[in-house]
Amino acid sequence: MRQEPSSKPLTVAIVEDHPEFRAALSQALTHTGALQLLEVCKDLPAGMALVQRECPDVLLVDLGLPSGSGLKLIRSALRRWGRRCTSAVLTVTGNEEHLQTAVAAGAKGYLFKSDRPPDWVRTVQLLAQGQSPLHAPLAQNFLHCLQTAAYREPVDPAGDADDTTRELLMYIAAGYAPAEVAHKQNRTEAQIGQALRALYDRCEERGPDLSRRELELLQLLDKGYPFKQCAELMGVSESTTKTQAARAYEKLGASNLQTALYEARQAGLLA
Amino acid sequence: MWWAVGLVGLPLALFSWWVILQAPSRLDELTRVQGVEVWYESVGPVVFDQPGVTALVKRPPDWQRMQWAPTPLPSFIELGTSVDLPPDAPKMRAWFRIPIPPDLPGAVPHGRQGLLGLRVQGGPWSVWVDGQLIQANLSDWRIQWNVPLRVAIPRGAQEVFLAVPYAQPLGYAVGSLFVGPIDTVDTAWQERGFWYQTLPLLTAGVAMLLMLVSFHLAWVRPQEHLFALLGANALVWSISCLQYAYDVTGQDTLTVWFASAVDSSITWGVVLTCIFVFELLGVRVPRLRAFMLVYAVVSTCLTLPVWGWKVHALMAQQYFNAAAYVVGLAVVGWHVVRRPQPEGIAMWLAMSIQLALGLHTLENLSNQTNPDSFYSFPIGTVVLYLAFMYAMSRRTVAALEMAEHHEGVLRARLAEQEQRLAAQHAQLQQLEVQRSLAHQHDTIMQDLHDRLGSNLTSALLQARTGALDPQETVLLLQDLTDELRHIGKSQADDRRGLNEVLAELRQRVQHRLAHGGIQLVWDVDPALPPLSGKQTAQHLRALLSEAIANAIKHAQATQIRLQAHLKGMEVVVAVTDNGQGFDCDAVDTGRGLPGMQLRAQAMGASLSMQSARGRGTCIELRLPAIP
Numbered sequence A: 001m002r003q004e005p006s007s008k009p010l011t012v013a014i015v016e017d018h019p020e021f022r023a024a025l026s027q028a029l030t031h032t033g034a035l036q037l038l039e040v041c042k043d044l045p046a047g048m049a050l051v052q053r054e055c056p057d058v059l060l061v062d063l064g065l066p067s068g069s070g071l072k073l074i075r076s077a078l079r080r081w082g083r084r085c086t087s088a089v090l091t092v093t094g095n096e097e098h099l100q101t102a103v104a105a106g107a108k109g110y111l112f113k114s115d116r117p118p119d120w121v122r123t124v125q126l127l128a129q130g131q132s133p134l135h136a137p138l139a140q141n142f143l144h145c146l147q148t149a150a151y152r153e154p155v156d157p158a159g160d161a162d163d164t165t166r167e168l169l170m171y172i173a174a175g176y177a178p179a180e181v182a183h184k185q186n187r188t189e190a191q192i193g194q195a196l197r198a199l200y201d202r203c204e205e206r207g208p209d210l211s212r213r214e215l216e217l218l219q220l221l222d223k224g225y226p227f228k229q230c231a232e233l234m235g236v237s238e239s240t241t242k243t244q245a246a247r248a249y250e251k252l253g254a255s256n257l258q259t260a261l262y263e264a265r266q267a268g269l270l271a
Numbered sequence B: 001m002w003w004a005v006g007l008v009g010l011p012l013a014l015f016s017w018w019v020i021l022q023a024p025s026r027l028d029e030l031t032r033v034q035g036v037e038v039w040y041e042s043v044g045p046v047v048f049d050q051p052g053v054t055a056l057v058k059r060p061p062d063w064q065r066m067q068w069a070p071t072p073l074p075s076f077i078e079l080g081t082s083v084d085l086p087p088d089a090p091k092m093r094a095w096f097r098i099p100i101p102p103d104l105p106g107a108v109p110h111g112r113q114g115l116l117g118l119r120v121q122g123g124p125w126s127v128w129v130d131g132q133l134i135q136a137n138l139s140d141w142r143i144q145w146n147v148p149l150r151v152a153i154p155r156g157a158q159e160v161f162l163a164v165p166y167a168q169p170l171g172y173a174v175g176s177l178f179v180g181p182i183d184t185v186d187t188a189w190q191e192r193g194f195w196y197q198t199l200p201l202l203t204a205g206v207a208m209l210l211m212l213v214s215f216h217l218a219w220v221r222p223q224e225h226l227f228a229l230l231g232a233n234a235l236v237w238s239i240s241c242l243q244y245a246y247d248v249t250g251q252d253t254l255t256v257w258f259a260s261a262v263d264s265s266i267t268w269g270v271v272l273t274c275i276f277v278f279e280l281l282g283v284r285v286p287r288l289r290a291f292m293l294v295y296a297v298v299s300t301c302l303t304l305p306v307w308g309w310k311v312h313a314l315m316a317q318q319y320f321n322a323a324a325y326v327v328g329l330a331v332v333g334w335h336v337v338r339r340p341q342p343e344g345i346a347m348w349l350a351m352s353i354q355l356a357l358g359l360h361t362l363e364n365l366s367n368q369t370n371p372d373s374f375y376s377f378p379i380g381t382v383v384l385y386l387a388f389m390y391a392m393s394r395r396t397v398a399a400l401e402m403a404e405h406h407e408g409v410l411r412a413r414l415a416e417q418e419q420r421l422a423a424q425h426a427q428l429q430q431l432e433v434q435r436s437l438a439h440q441h442d443t444i445m446q447d448l449h450d451r452l453g454s455n456l457t458s459a460l461l462q463a464r465t466g467a468l469d470p471q472e473t474v475l476l477l478q479d480l481t482d483e484l485r486h487i488g489k490s491q492a493d494d495r496r497g498l499n500e501v502l503a504e505l506r507q508r509v510q511h512r513l514a515h516g517g518i519q520l521v522w523d524v525d526p527a528l529p530p531l532s533g534k535q536t537a538q539h540l541r542a543l544l545s546e547a548i549a550n551a552i553k554h555a556q557a558t559q560i561r562l563q564a565h566l567k568g569m570e571v572v573v574a575v576t577d578n579g580q581g582f583d584c585d586a587v588d589t590g591r592g593l594p595g596m597q598l599r600a601q602a603m604g605a606s607l608s609m610q611s612a613r614g615r616g617t618c619i620e621l622r623l624p625a626i627p
Helices: A019-031 A044-053 A071-084 A096-105 A117-128 A136-152 A160-173 A178-184 A189-203 A212-222 A227-234 A238-252 A257-266 B002-028 B050-058 B182-220 B225-245 B252-281 B286-302 B314-338 B342-366 B377-465 B470-484 B498-516 B536-555 B593-603
Strands: A010-015 A035-041 A058-062 A086-091 A107-112 B037-042 B091-099 B113-117 B126-129 B132-136 B149-153 B159-167 B177-181 B519-524 B559-567 B570-577 B606-611 B617-624
Touching: A010 A019, A010 A044, A010 A117, A019 A035, A019 A117, A035 A044, A035 A117, A044 A071, A058 A071, A058 A117, A071 A086, A071 A096, A086 A096, A086 A117, A096 A107, A096 A136, A096 A189, A107 A117, A107 A189, A136 A160, A136 A189, A136 B498, A160 A178, A160 A189, A160 B498, A178 A189, A212 A227, A212 A238, A212 A257, A227 A238, A238 A257, B002 B182, B002 B342, B002 B377, B050 B132, B050 B159, B113 B182, B132 B149, B149 B159, B149 B182, B177 B182, B182 B225, B182 B377, B225 B252, B225 B377, B252 B286, B252 B314, B252 B342, B252 B377, B286 B314, B314 B342, B342 B377, B377 B470, B470 B498, B498 B519, B498 B536, B498 B559, B536 B559, B536 B570, B536 B593, B536 B617, B593 B606, B593 B617
Parallel strands: A010 A035, A010 A058, A058 A086, A086 A107, B519 B559
Antiparallel strands: B037 B091, B091 B159, B113 B149, B113 B177, B126 B132, B126 B159, B559 B570, B570 B617, B606 B617
C-alpha cells in the first residue's frame, strides 16, 4: 500500500456521531475527487459491521461514540485487515492520553476537527501513503514510550537509528513542524512522515496472536456451543478443541472461558 | 468412657479368668497332698545371715528325734503388725513329712512324679528324700517368696521332707502341696510364674520407658507438672518391681537397704499416685498434698535400716499407706461426683481397684495367713497405669483440639481484619479518586475561566459593537477551539518543560500568523531545562503571546523569529520581527510593555527590548535556568 501509483482512488470510511462535522468532513473529502468515500457510519455497531465487510484504505474514527469506544473499532479493523487499512482518530482537543491509547490499539494518526478542510484531505492522503502526523504533546508521550521500549527490546544495539528518532521526537516536542525537522535532519518530509509511522507501529500493543482455528473456536464458543459440538463443526476431535482453547486462553491471559471471551471482545476479536 | 471401662476391665477380666477358671482346672490334673505331718526343730543360736542360713539349710536334722504331728495345709505362723526381732530370737526349722502315693500294683505306672507347692514364705526351703538333701532355693530365696515350689521326686520315694527355717516372731507360711506327673507340675509352675514374675517384670519395663519419656517431657516443659509426676510414679514402680528381678543374696547389708527401698517405694507410689491424680483432675488440695509428701518422707526415714532398731514394721507401714490411699481416693471420689469427667471416673475406678487388690495382697500374703492366695497387686498397678495413659492421651487430644480451635479463631480474626483493611483501603482509594477528581475539576474550571472565558467575553463584546467581520469571527472561534486543547492538562504548569510551553505557544499562535501571512521561524533548542516556579509557565506564555501579538498587530512584519537557547545559567528567549520597528523612547504604553516587565520580574527574569524605526523589534528575555 505504500504509495502505489494506482488509478484507483483512495477509499475512506468515517465513523462519527457529530452530524455537522460528519457532513463537513464527507463533503471536504469527496470534494477533490481524489478520495472515494466508502461509507459514513454514525455509531459503533454500524462501524463494526462496516469493518467486517469492507477494507477502506483509511478509517477515520471518533473515539467518543455514544454506543461505545471507537478503540474497539480500531482494534477490529487491525485484526481484520492488518496494515491494509490505516485507522486514524478524529479529535477536537488532540488529548495525548486518548491518542496514546488509540495508538496502542492500532491507530496510525489523527485528524484535528478544528483544522481546515484542505488539511484534512492532506492528512488522509499522507496516512494512506504510510506517513503519520505528530504534535508536540504526543511526541512527549512517544519519547516516554521509546524509553520503556528500549529496556524491553533493544532494537538497534548501535543506537544510531534510535538516536535519530529520539532527536526527531525532541524537535517535534519542542514545537518544530515535521517539515522543519526534515530540513534539520537532511531528510525529506515523506521520510519524516514514514519515520513517525514506524514510531506509531512501535507503540502499537500487539493483541493476542490467535491462530485462525483458535479464533474460529472462540467464535463458536461465544455463540454458546459446547466443546463437543464445536469439534463436530470444525471437523476435529473434542480433545483437540480443548487443547486449542487452552492455548487461546493462554494467549489471551485468561484462565477460563468467560474471561477469555471477555478479553477477546476487549481486543476486538469478537463482535 | 467405653475406652476407660475397657482399659480398666480388660486386665482384670484376663486375670480373673486365670484365677477362677484356668488355675483350678490345672490343679485338678494333680493330686492334693493329704496326711502331711509337721515337726518344729529348734536349731539353736544360728545367726540369720548368709553363711549362717547356708549352713543351716544344708545341715541334716537328728532324724531319730523327730516327733510328728498331723497338720493341715496351708500351715503358717502369722506375721504381726509390728514385730521386734532381737538378735537372740529363737531360730526354728519347720519340717513337713509329705507322703507320696505309691504306684498301685497292677496299675499303669505314674511315671516321674513332681511336687508343686503354691507358695513358701519364710527362709530358704530345702527338700530331703531318704536322708539326703535333694533341692533348695538357697541361692536367691529372698526374691523367691512368690515363686511356687517345684521339686522332681526321685522314683520310688515314698515320702519327702520339706524344711523351712524361720526366726520365732517372724513366722512362716507354707501353701498347699500337689503331687502329679512332672510335666503337669512344670506347666502349672510356669503359668503361676507368668502372673507372679513375668507380668510384673513386663510392667516394670513399660514403667521404665514411660519414666524416660515423661522425664524428657518434664525437662522440655517444666511448667507442666504432670509429666514430672508421671515420671516419678513410673520410677517408684520400677524400683518396686526390682524385687522380682534383682537377687541380692550374699550381700546382707545391701539386702537390708534393698528391702527398705522396696517397702518405701509402695509408700511413695501411693503418695505420688494421689498427687498425680489431684494434678490431673485439677483437685486443689495443697495442704493434703503437702501432708502426703511429709508422710512419705517421714515414713521412709523411720524405716531406714540406719536406725538399727530391728523393728520389722512392714505391716504397719503398709496399713498407713492404705489409710493414705483411702483419703486420696475419697478426695478424688468427691471431686468426681461434683464434676464427672471420663478421665476422673477412670482414675477413681483404677485407684479403687488398686487399693482393693493391694489390701487383698496385704491381708493374705504379706501377713502370711493365706499362702494359697493369688498375688493380685501387680494387676492393680497395670490397671492404674492404663488409666494414667488414658487420661494423658485424653489430655493430649484436648490440648490439640484446643490449639486447633484457637488457630481457627485466630484465622477467622485475621480474615476479618484483612476484610476490614481491604474495605478501608477501598475507602481510601475512593477518597483519593474523589480528591483527584475535585482537583481536576478545579483545574478545568480555572482553565475554562482563564482561557475560554476572557476570549469569549472579548468576542461577545466585539460582536455586539458590530466590529467583527466574518474573517475575524472565524479566527476568534478558531482560537477558542484551539484553547480547548490545553484545558485540563493533567500535568501541573510548574512541572512542565520550557519546550512544552513553547510548543504550546506555537500551536496557539499559528492560525493567527498564517492568517496575517507572517512566517514564523522556529529556532528553539529542543533540550531546554524545565521551568522553575509555580506561575512561570503562565507568565511566560502571556508574555510571549503579548510580544507576538504586538508583532502581528503593530509591526506589519512578514517574519517573526522565536529563539530559545541555553546560555550559561540562563535561558535566552528572543522574539524578533522584521517589521517597521518603533522609537523606544517615544513608544506609548498601549503595547503592554509595562505588563511584560512586571511578568518578567515575577519570573525572576530580565527583559530587554531593542527597536528602531525600519529595523524591526527584538524582545529578549533572560530566564534563570535550573541546572
